[in-house]
Amino acid sequence: MSSLRNQDLQAALDDAIARYVRQSPKSKALHDEAVKSLPGGNTRAVLHTDPFPLCVRSGSGYMVTSEDEQNLVNFTGEFTAALYGHSHPVIQGAVRHVLENVGMNVSATTSQEQLFAKGICQRFGVEQVRFTNSGTEANLQALAAARHFTKKRKIVVFGGGYHGSFLGFAGGKPAANNVDVDDWVVVKYNDLDCTARAIRSEGVAAVLVEGMQGAGGCICGTPEFLTCIQETASEAGVLFILDEVMTSRMSANGLAGAQGLNPDLKTFGKWLGGGVAFGAFGGRADIMSAFDPRFPRALPHSGTFNNNTLAMHLGYAGLTKIYTPDVANEFTARGGQFLSRLNQVTEGTKLCFTGCGTVMNAHFPVDGSSVITNAADVTEVQQLKDLFWFEMLESGFWIARRGLVALILETPQAELDRFVSCVEGFISRNKAFVALDQTR
Ligand SMILES: Cc1ncc(COP(=O)(O)O)c(C=O)c1O
Known part of the structure; x- marks a missing residue:
């Protein structure tokens, strides 16, 4: 100019x-x-x-x-x-129901969290799911699960990617507040050759990707790129984690459904909480079983508000009564x-x-x-x-x-x-x- x-x-x-x-x-x-x-x-x-x-x-x-x-x-x-x-009337009704009939902070497992978990599993094709308080936490837990399952540390991610407050990769490198600074392999988004090479490299536990980079400017992954990730990861024994925190609203079964992808783990958040703080991660039962507290070596996964009654009721009402x-x-x-x-x-x-x-x-x-x-x-x-x-x-x-x-x-x-x-x-x-x- x-x-x-x-x-x-x-x-x-x-x-x-x-x-x-x-x-x-x-x-x-x-x-x-x-x-x-x-x-x-x-x-x-x-x-x-x-x-x-x-x-x-x-x-x-x-x-x-x-x-x-x-x-x-x-x-x-x-x-x-x-x-x-x-101020959606269905969400307002669910809020009233929680306040008048359920109560908050009941300090126990509830039948509502089962209902919601089943709804998410069916809708998004995951075998098991766990709840968190944010998309950030959901991604951190998914990464912990992948590392536990594969006994490897490195995670392939993409420049411009954003997976939460401590998991940003703007400018092609981990943000200054990133966790595990040394364990990332940051690759150019939509670059098939570099991505395949990175996934096949030594010590990689998982590849974590957004199907559309939201914070990066709504840049879409090409179908070839996303399929390449899925196929290369499967051949290399690397877990494919799809971050659906933003994209799960894109089609009945999220971006994965629209593009025919079948990741090992998916992470969720945002709208699925019906308007309150929410996150979830889920996928293959053999990976998710790491969190089964009936086993002595289970990965710890706690969070005071993970199953808070507001999120469980609002999220379920939204998923089943509004965003069908x-x-x-x-x-x-x-x-x-x-x-x-x-x-x-x-x-x-x-x-x-x-x-x-x-x-x-x-x-x-x-x-x-x-x-x-x-x-x-x-x-x-x-x-x-x-x-x-x-x-x-x-x-x-x-x-x-x-x-x-x-x-x-x-x-x-x-x-x-x-x-x-x-x-x-x-x-x-x-x-x-x-x-x-x-x-x-
Ligand atoms: C793709 C993606 N993953 C994860 C997150 C983090 O979610 P939260 O802000 O709930 O921690 C975001 C938030 O913008 C996101 O866009």
């Missing part, structure tokens, strides 16, 4: 930021107060935005309301966890159509959307490429990405600052149509900035 155009883009962004600051005085005041007791005013780094984050007061249905009285369509969808929105297999397939197809329309209206510009079904991410690659197979290959025009976020917010859409859109089930088609129009409006207002460079 020429330096003159770059200056104009910065000026447009500065204007958008100034409008945001003017429209959000209460959020600013709350942030100024929050920094006194929370580092950076925040307890979830992903929610920080400059110059200060918008503070949300409440949510209802598919909408949220900011402290500054702005009503927004929640397109962030709690990074895929808010599938049921903010038919609904999952229909919703995923609806998301796919929306994603295609977005890519139609952005064709020939620097804006493109990647993703699968109802989960997608806006990108502004510097080189204007619209096919992205690896997070590391994309350098984005950050100012454009920021401008897009501010402009969508002004149009009433709450998307994640990194460009993620994760649809809530009850979002009306009219709002999806309106978003497509707003994206068209963004392109026509910012033609000079989103135009592909002729020198390409």
Whole structure:
């Protein structure tokens, strides 16, 4: 981009930021107060935005309301966890049932956890499952199981991958807070040769992969790549762990079902908890039996809230009464159509959307490429990405600052149509900035 155009883009962004600051005085005041007791005013780094984050007061249905009285369509969808929105009547009924008839913190096994476990096993084709409090924990436990089962240590993972708070691989290396720093073999996502070589190398216990890298920007694994992982791992005696924390909502049986994959272990989280903290991991019974406490050498697996009554009831109600297999397939197809329309209206510009079904991410690659197979290959025009976020917010859409859109089930088609129009409006207002460079 020429330096003159770059200056104009910065000026447009500065204007958008100034409008945001003017429209959000209460959020600013709350942030100024929050920094006194929370580092950076925040307890979830992903929610920080400059110059200060918008503070949300409440949510209802598919909408949220900011402290500054702005009503927004929640397109962030709690990074895929808010599938049921903010006040789904079935979830509200389940909450009431727990509070009125079951109680919280019963300190015992319950028949409800069996029901929920059976539901998950049947739906996602796993033989046995255990519950945790987060997707992070689910992945840590799955890795422990794989190491125990294979008696090996190394884990093959992928650059741009994210498997939880201590399990990030942005930039192709373990994040500074990563656990077991020495035991990772980090490979380029969608690179078949390097992946096969890494899986066959000495001392590998498991390969842990997202079928679509969510935090990495909704980059989809190609069917060849995922099949290569499955086949190579099986030949090499390495366990194949599919992280379905984000992708289990993509089709009736998750991404594995849609792509015909049969991993040894799967991990779950997000929406499956019905709106409260949740995680689960499961798969082959011979691997999961490591956690059977009837055996003296069982792997310890505890967690005060693993079977908390709220998650067990809300999750089960959502899985069986709301997001039934038919609904999952229909919703995923609806998301796919929306994603295609977005890519139609952005064709020939620097804006493109990647993703699968109802989960997608806006990108502004510097080189204007619209096919992205690896997070590391994309350098984005950050100012454009920021401008897009501010402009969508002004149009009433709450998307994640990194460009993620994760649809809530009850979002009306009219709002999806309106978003497509707003994206068209963004392109026509910012033609000079989103135009592909002729020198390409
Ligand atoms: C693919 C994937 N795995 C694991 C996690 C971690 O889940 P949690 O935030 O519940 O720990 C996430 C969260 O974003 C995720 O996207």
